Amino acid sequence: MAMDERARHLLKSLIEQHIANGVPVGSRQLAKGAGLNISPATVRNVMADLEDEGYLISPHTSAGRIPTHVGYRFFVDALLRVVPLSPESHQLLIHRLGHYIPDTEQVLHAATEVLSELTHMAGFVRVPRRANRTLRHVDFLALREKEVLAIFVTDKGDVENRLIRTEHALSAAELNQAANFFNESYGGRPLQEVIQHLQRDLQQSRHEMDRILRSAMELGEEMLEEDQQRMLIEGEFQLLDLPELAGSERLRELLNAVRQKRDLVHLLDGSMRGSEVRLFIGEESGFAPLSDCSVVSAPYVVDGEVLGVLGVIGPMRMPYQQIIPLVDGTAHLLGRALSQS
Amino acid sequence: MAMDERARHLLKSLIEQHIANGVPVGSRQLAKGAGLNISPATVRNVMADLEDEGYLISPHTSAGRIPTHVGYRFFVDALLRVVPLSPESHQLLIHRLGHYIPDTEQVLHAATEVLSELTHMAGFVRVPRRANRTLRHVDFLALREKEVLAIFVTDKGDVENRLIRTEHALSAAELNQAANFFNESYGGRPLQEVIQHLQRDLQQSRHEMDRILRSAMELGEEMLEEDQQRMLIEGEFQLLDLPELAGSERLRELLNAVRQKRDLVHLLDGSMRGSEVRLFIGEESGFAPLSDCSVVSAPYVVDGEVLGVLGVIGPMRMPYQQIIPLVDGTAHLLGRALSQS
DNA sequence: TATTAGCACTCCTGATGGTTGAGTGCCAAG
DNA sequence: CTTGGCACTCAACCATCAGGAGTGCTAATA
16 A cells, blocks of 8 residues: 555655654644645544554654654655755865875774764764785884784785794894795785685694794784774764663663674675665664664775775664765765875 | 861761762761761761861752762872772783783773773773884885885884875885985984984985985874874773763763863873872862863883873772772783783 | 750652643544 | 544643751750
8 A cells, every 4th residue: 555645745744844853743733844735633644544554653642753764764765855965064075085195094084073073973984995905015023032023014005013923033034034935925916815825825834934924924814804893983972962862771782882893894894785875774774772773874985896884873863865965975085085095 | 177086087987988879978877887986966067077178068958968079089098998909800900911912002902991891980091102112114115106105113013104195206226225224324213313313314405215204204203292192991981870970961071071082191191200090089180071080090111111001080989999909900910011012 | 075965947859739732533524 | 535623641840748868056964
C-alpha cells in the first residue's frame, strides 16, 4: 500500500518541523505548517495511518508524533531535496582544505575539525589506506648496543619507525648492508608485495641479520594493519548537548563507543564500496550505542581510488539536506588535498 | 590562632566522611563518626569556628558542611596519611608499565590509560621533553619532483619527518651530499645546539640546498616546540558522572579546557620543578574551568632528569590518600620504563 | 569556662493534588 | 472522504504541606 501524495507531503512537513524544533509535532501544528487546506482531524487520520505503517511514533498519548528511523529513512530517500552548500560553508571549507598543506596528518586533522565545526556534531576521518603504497626507502640505525631503529618510508611520504632488539650488537656497516639489500630488492614495490616476498624468503632462515629483516617486515605489516584501526575524531563533546541523549547513561555508552572506534571503523569500512554519501539512521547501523544517532559518511577519492571515508555522527534529528552536501563536499576537497601532497 | 587538636580531628573526620559519601556532613553525623565522646552541640561550635576560618562552608542553612579548597589543602598538608599502594593496583601498574615496551609512544599511552583506569578519573601524561636529545641521523629523500622528505632521528629513537617543497628538482646525489654534510657536522650534538648553529650559519645564504637545510632546521625546531604542546589525556568522560559537576554548563567548559590543553600544559610545566607529587586543589590552579576540580601531578624522571609530568584530574572530593601514591608510583614506573627504552 | 540540652527557626525534599493545555481517538454529520 | 465536536489522556507546572535534617542561640550544668 503506497503512500498517497498527501501523506507524503504531511510526513515531509512533519519531519522538517521536528528537525527544526525538536519537539513532537501535533495535528494542529502540522495542519497549519503543511500549507494544505486541511483540518487537524484529517491530519490526525493520516498521522494514525503513518504511525501504523511505522513511520511515526508518539512518545506518549497526548504528545504529538516524532519520526521513527524508518520515517527518516523514507524521508531522506524519497522526500529530501538536498540544498547546495551555503556560500559561507563553502568558503570555510576552501579556506581550511583548499590550500596546499604538506603534511598528510595535518590535512586529515583539518578535515575532521572542519566537519565538526560546521555541523556542530562529531566529525571523523578514517585515515587513508596504505595498501597500495610502495616502499620508497628503508633505513636501519643502531641506536645503542643491541637496539636498532628501523625506518620505513613510502612513496607518499608516510614514515613509520620501530625499535628492534637484537641478540648481538650489529655494526653500522652490517646494518647499512642490510638496508641496501632491502632497498635494492624491494624499493619501489608495493608494500603488500614486499611483505609477501619477505614472508616467503625468511620462512626458515635464522640468521641474526634476518631477524632484523623480519622485524622490518613486521613493521611493514603494522603499517598496513595499523591504519585498519586509525580514525580521527573531533568534537565528540558536541554530542553532549543533544537533548535527545541527555540521559547520561546512553550518552556514556555512545562516547565510549566512539572512543573505542573498533566497531565504528568496521561499520564505516563497509561503506567504502560506492562513491556516494551514505547514511546510517538510528538502528540501521546495527550497532547499539548508535541507535539514537545517525551517521553520514562519504568516501574520499585520491588519484582515482577510494582511500578512506569521512563524515559526522549526530542525532537522528539533523538537518540532512545541509549535512549531506557538506560531508560530500568535504570528502571531495580532502581527496583533492591528498592528491596534491 | 592555631587549630586545637580536637578541631583538627573533627576537620579530618568531616573531610573523610564527605569524600566517602559526597554529601554535606552534619553535626550529629560527625559527632558519631569522629569517635570522640562529644555532643553534637559541641561539634556545632567547632564547626562554626572552622567555617569562620574558611575551612568549611555550608551549601545552605540547614545542610551540613562541606570542605572548601582551603579545607582540603589543610587536610592534605597536615592531616592526611597516604596509604601504601594496594597490592592489586601495584600489580596492575607493574603489569602495564613494568615490561619492556620498545615504543616510547606506547609507554606513554599505557601510563595515561592506567592512570585513568585505576582512578576512574581523567589521566594525563605530558610527553617527555626533547630539549636534551641529540641528533642521531638525518635523511633527505626525493619523493617527487621538487618534493623532499626530511627525516630527523634522535638518539632516543624519536623520528620526525617533514615534506619540503623546493623550487628546483634536486638529484639524489645532491640530497645525499646535503644529508652527509648534515650528519657529519651535527650528528651527535644536542638538538638545541644544532639549531642554534644552523640559525647562525644560514642567516644570509640563499642557495637552493641551503633552503633544504633551513627547512630541516625548522623541522628540528618543531620537534622541540611541538612537545611544548603535546599531552596525552585519557578518560575525560569519566568526569561526566561526577555529580558535583552535573550542571552541564560547567562540565562543557571543563571538557573543552581539557581538550584545549594549552593552559593545562602551562599549569603543569610550572610543577616540573620539584620531584614530588603536587596538588592543585580547586581554585588553586588559578584556572577557572578547573576551579571545581583537583589536579594531582608528579614529575617523572628519566636518567636522573625530570622529563615530564603526569597525573590525574578529578573532583576536589577524591580519595587523596590513595590517589597520591598511585600517581607517584606511576611516575616512577614510567620513568623506569623510559630509561630502558 | 567548656560542654550540653533544649528550642525555635530555616530550608531542602518529596508527596499530594489541582489546573492547564496540547493532543488524541472516535463518532456522527456534512 | 472530510470535518467539527467531544470526551479523554497525559505531561508539565504550580502551590501547598509535612517531614526531617541541621543550624544558631540561650540557658543550665559540670
